[in-house]
Amino acid sequence: MKLIPVQWCLAFFLSGLFMNATAQSWTGPPEKPKERRELQYGPLHPGKRTDAAMQRFREYGLGQFIHWGVYAIAGGEWNGVKAPTASEWIRSWSGKTAPDNWKATYDNLYKQFNPVSFDATRWAKQAKAMGARYVIFTTKHHDGFCMWPSRFSDYTIRQSPYQKDIVRQIVDAYAKEGIDVYLYFSIIDWHNKDYRSASPKTAGEKASYQKFLDYTRNQLFELLNNYPQIKGFWFDGTWDKAWIDSYAFTYQLEKDLRAAHPGLIIGSRFRNDEYGKRHFDSNGDLLGDYEQGWERKLPAKYEWLNGNDWDCVMTIPPNGWGYIKDWSPFYTKTSYDLIDMLMHATSMGGNFVLNFGPDGNGNMSPGEDRLAKEIGEWVQLNGEAVYGVTHAPLEPNSYGYFTQKGNTLYLTVFNRPVNNLIRIKMPKSATEVPTAASLLVSGTSLKMKFTDIGLDLDRNIYVDITLPDTFVSQQPFVIKIITKSGKINAAELEKAHM
Ligand code: H79
Helix, strand or coil: CCCCCHHHHHHHHHHHHHHHHHHHHHCCCCCCCCCCCCCCCCCCCCCCCCCHHHHHHHCCCEEEEECCCCHHHHCCEECCEECCCCHHHHHHCCCCCCCCCHHHHHHCHHHHCCCCCCCHHHHHHHHHHHCCCEEEEEEECCCCCECCCCCCCCCEHHHCCCCCCHHHHHHHHHHHCCCEEEEEEECCCCCCCCCCCCCCCCHHHHHHHHHHHHHHHHHHHHHHHHCCCCCEEEEECCCCHHHHCCHHHHHHHHHHHHHHCCCCEECCCCCECCCCCECECCCCCECCCCEEEEECCCCCCHHHHCCCCEEEEECCCCCCCCCCCCCCCCCCCCHHHHHHHHHHHHHCCEEEEEEECCCCCCCCCHHHHHHHHHHHHHHHHHHHHCCCCECCCCCCCCCEEEEEECCEEEEEECCCCCCCEEEEEEECCCCEEEEEEEECCCCCEEEEEEECCCCCCCCEEEEEEECCCCCCCCCCEEEEEEEEECCCCHHHHHCCCC
């Protein structure tokens, strides 16, 4: 069965090309240009931020993303249109069985948006129990529908039967649970007639696009004014040529947003420099406060990150952010998969943000409820290894992931060796030396000794930690290792009890 019209296949193909062309510069080994270019529209602040708001961002560990809008009514399938993936894009999917007026049908769906079961407090409590320290909520996705009663649009929650401000309820409920709120905002807007993706050429087009830019600016200030508790924006849809060309406007806008809201956090996806370089400017320097390119992907190597802050946003199905009423055709990630990704991210100094796509009535799906509960149970026991941790400067190993907090190392074990002996490699010249190991979950102390295998020219020493045969775990578990400053010397090596 043919699901996508030809132009979509072409769009898919072109977008693939586009992604390949740009992917290398921001989701792979960093490429630093040989010589520096003078930039007028580069980063607003040089180097990493050191303020309290940014420090708080670094310590989140786990976050929740919520994609909610009128696409939730469709749930990936509506009136003969089926989104094979990315259900929040259903307006753009069509196919043989689609009605002729499909886009108009979609554009009228908001007249049925009445999520009577929506209870922001219930969601916030669920997020809290899962262990989320921040939430990113979709105020406006590409379709242009505003989940708050924007003065600048006639396509908002106010015009739906529900009427009440959803963004306000989310902000208040999550803030009450102590969860920081970030607002997702897409620059793409299929509802606004002044929106365009291609560069405006004629004077008329330019005037129209300027109106669109002003509308975007007004909405962003409106959000800041309405919801002063928010900690940041998570921007999307900023790859259009028209937006890329507007670097002088977006530079000033970023400056003004930050001035209006001290501490505001904005990722690398908001704007580009005057040469059209996105995420990283023409000198390879990060634009914005953290690297925002890790959408449904994770870095293979810590070195790729160049020491930058970053987040990973992840879906439960392969690629679907909005509600999908039938998960059965897809592989949906298990809590084991997701905890693995969480620890992968935190071990490389990033935050892991798990997406939820509630339905049109305001309910999370049963699958999401289950995953939230399972992740929460795990994080409840092992949170010490997740929150407020940094990358540990040790060689990666196949057992799992290291995280670090001061003089404590955490090794979250996913692959338990058959001999129950965890062997950690560290340079003989290390200046932080392990002194004790225990199981985080029970506090049980573990036998630990240094082993010099005696391989020729080996500059490493091995810290051998023995797991008791009696310790059984169905879940990944954490070994906590206390270190102290000092050197490993021959005398210490002989103390087997070390
Ligand atoms: O909000 C989520 C996505 O809807 C949004 N970003 C995340 C956080 C996003 N918009 N565009 N993209 C991601 C990348 C573009 C994907 C596309 Fe396609 C490939 C557009 C057309 C082909 C996937 C497949 C979406 C529609 C069909």
